[in-house]
Amino acid sequence: MGEPREHSTLFAEPLSRRSFPIISQPITTEHQHLTTSHDYKGGWSFYLVLAGIVTTLGSSLPVGYNIGVVNTPAEVIKRFCNESFITRYDVVLSEQWLNVLWSSVVSIFIVGGCTGSILGAVLANNLGRKMATVVTNVLSAAGALLFLLCQRANSVEMLILGRLLVGLSGGLTTSIVPMYLTELAPLRLTGAMGVACPMGVNVGVLVGQVMGLDFILGRNEDWPYLLSVYAILVIICLPLLFLLPESPKYLFVVKKNEERALKELSRLRGVSPSVLVEDMEALREEERSGAGERAWRVLRLLREPALRLPLLLTCAMQAGQQTSGINAVFYYSQTIFKQAGLSVKNSQYATIGCGFINVCTAVLMLKLLPMYGRRPLLLGSIFSASVILAVLAVCMIFMNVVSWMPYVCMIAVLSYVLVYGLGLGPIPYFIASEIFEVGPRPAGMAWGSLANWGGNFLVGMSFPSMREAIGPYSFLVFSAITALLFVFQKMYFPETRGKTPAQITQLCSRGFQSKPLLVQDNSHV
Numbered sequence: 001m002g003e004p005r006e007h008s009t010l011f012a013e014p015l016s017r018r019s020f021p022i023i024s025q026p027i028t029t030e031h032q033h034l035t036t037s038h039d040y041k042g043g044w045s046f047y048l049v050l051a052g053i054v055t056t057l058g059s060s061l062p063v064g065y066n067i068g069v070v071n072t073p074a075e076v077i078k079r080f081c082n083e084s085f086i087t088r089y090d091v092v093l094s095e096q097w098l099n100v101l102w103s104s105v106v107s108i109f110i111v112g113g114c115t116g117s118i119l120g121a122v123l124a125n126n127l128g129r130k131m132a133t134v135v136t137n138v139l140s141a142a143g144a145l146l147f148l149l150c151q152r153a154n155s156v157e158m159l160i161l162g163r164l165l166v167g168l169s170g171g172l173t174t175s176i177v178p179m180y181l182t183e184l185a186p187l188r189l190t191g192a193m194g195v196a197c198p199m200g201v202n203v204g205v206l207v208g209q210v211m212g213l214d215f216i217l218g219r220n221e222d223w224p225y226l227l228s229v230y231a232i233l234v235i236i237c238l239p240l241l242f243l244l245p246e247s248p249k250y251l252f253v254v255k256k257n258e259e260r261a262l263k264e265l266s267r268l269r270g271v272s273p274s275v276l277v278e279d280m281e282a283l284r285e286e287e288r289s290g291a292g293e294r295a296w297r298v299l300r301l302l303r304e305p306a307l308r309l310p311l312l313l314t315c316a317m318q319a320g321q322q323t324s325g326i327n328a329v330f331y332y333s334q335t336i337f338k339q340a341g342l343s344v345k346n347s348q349y350a351t352i353g354c355g356f357i358n359v360c361t362a363v364l365m366l367k368l369l370p371m372y373g374r375r376p377l378l379l380g381s382i383f384s385a386s387v388i389l390a391v392l393a394v395c396m397i398f399m400n401v402v403s404w405m406p407y408v409c410m411i412a413v414l415s416y417v418l419v420y421g422l423g424l425g426p427i428p429y430f431i432a433s434e435i436f437e438v439g440p441r442p443a444g445m446a447w448g449s450l451a452n453w454g455g456n457f458l459v460g461m462s463f464p465s466m467r468e469a470i471g472p473y474s475f476l477v478f479s480a481i482t483a484l485l486f487v488f489q490k491m492y493f494p495e496t497r498g499k500t501p502a503q504i505t506q507l508c509s510r511g512f513q514s515k516p517l518l519v520q521d522n523s524h525v
Helices: 046-068 074-089 095-126 129-153 156-184 187-211 220-228 231-241 248-254 258-269 277-288 298-302 305-323 326-339 344-372 374-397 405-424 427-435 441-492 501-507
Strands: none
Touching: 046 129, 046 156, 046 187, 046 231, 046 258, 074 095, 074 156, 074 220, 095 129, 095 156, 095 441, 129 156, 129 220, 129 231, 156 187, 156 248, 156 427, 156 441, 187 344, 187 427, 248 258, 248 277, 258 277, 277 501, 298 305, 298 441, 305 326, 305 427, 305 441, 305 501, 326 344, 326 374, 326 405, 326 441, 344 374, 344 405, 374 405, 374 427, 374 441, 405 427, 427 441, 427 501
16 A cells, blocks of 8 residues: 555545545544554554454364364274264174264365355355354354264264364355455555464464373363364354454445444544545545445356456465375374384374474464565465475385485475465465455455365365375375466466555456566555
8 A cells, every 4th residue: 555645635525425424533632642644554453453363263273273183083083983873873883884984074074164165255245254253153162062062962963063063164264254354454464464364273273283182182081172172262252253343345345334334444443533544545446446336146256257367366376275285294294203213102293393383484474474475475385395295205205215214204394384384374365355356355265265175175085095096106296286386376476465456456357368477566565
């Protein structure tokens, strides 16, 4: 966003054309900060920080927790499922059918995520960004309650329904929360707020791994508490969500409620409404672009030629995050650490260390994104990930041939987790909110989230068979897919730092004939 305009930009308009009500300027004293529209640029405020904390802990963290926690008690839960079928249906499940049932418990989470991704656009437009986030927390809490009670009720069905609900919550969260946070933030802080959601997911995965340790909640009898303990954070954060402001962009552009939009924007920024000249000008500009004229259904976005390239960039980035093989790397990590000479327990700690690296890089991105922008970090991350995956495949092929090769594999795993977290991990989550304008944004976020969960499902279903068929060569497949993602993003993905979604849309409006990289980026965050 450029330098703020003079006051005359606002007051030169006739009264009948002003798009927000006149509110008298409050009297300031010498002890108050005398902020004017000339020097106000927007920054961190109480409600902006609160929104980041509440949604990270109460919405995003449970998503990651439910992704990472289920592996530790897998064998114990399988036994529960078998015993439940024996006592309730007098049926003894064979090993094959038990594996099918367990696959259902695991995969129903991803099915719920895909469904929630599509529903996210509907809820965000009809309920608003804030109330849609409230729905995600309610679903998450309901899933935790089913986890807590399923063993006592001796019900596998409650366990599966709980996984479905937390999956729905996860899909809604990844399509709504990044959009909500970036719409709350001033332009120069959209990257920092966008990282909050993936950072919460990474922290959740790490917390799930730590809580599964034997001396915490890893004992056989503790698995219902292990699956449901995240609800404590959800219950704490849910009431705080009602204190947060609704997205001013949603209220102004989509709902056409200018008075409430200005009120919420003033509360969010913590300044007088009369100071928000530049913010309101930006909202009017987005409204004039036609972004909120009609309801943007999910399918309508596919039929809009000017938005096809942004949609492809978003979906490729989101799907590529999963098809880069991050879950496969974590799967193999304990085996690699064991072959490097670590004990079973130390291998588990080393895997937790990988999760810790993921969290640290997400925190580091808060500093790196404003400094370097999105494009250099993303492309550097994708290229490095592709190279390291190829190196990891070669090292694993020769792991039992060369004595020191397991150590190289261990370094490769840690390096991959590091470079993944410096771009490919966090950026896809929020990039749609910077590419799409307010109107089509929920649909764009929904398609991106669906691509992410779909990629997760594809890897989850294909990797076991691929692992059996070609073993370590699987990572060459992931490396090739990631290399293709690099080529596509390098050709067409423009830098979004300092640009409005309207500018990005204009750059990409001609589809594959667009030349978005020819435009010099002179903007600063």
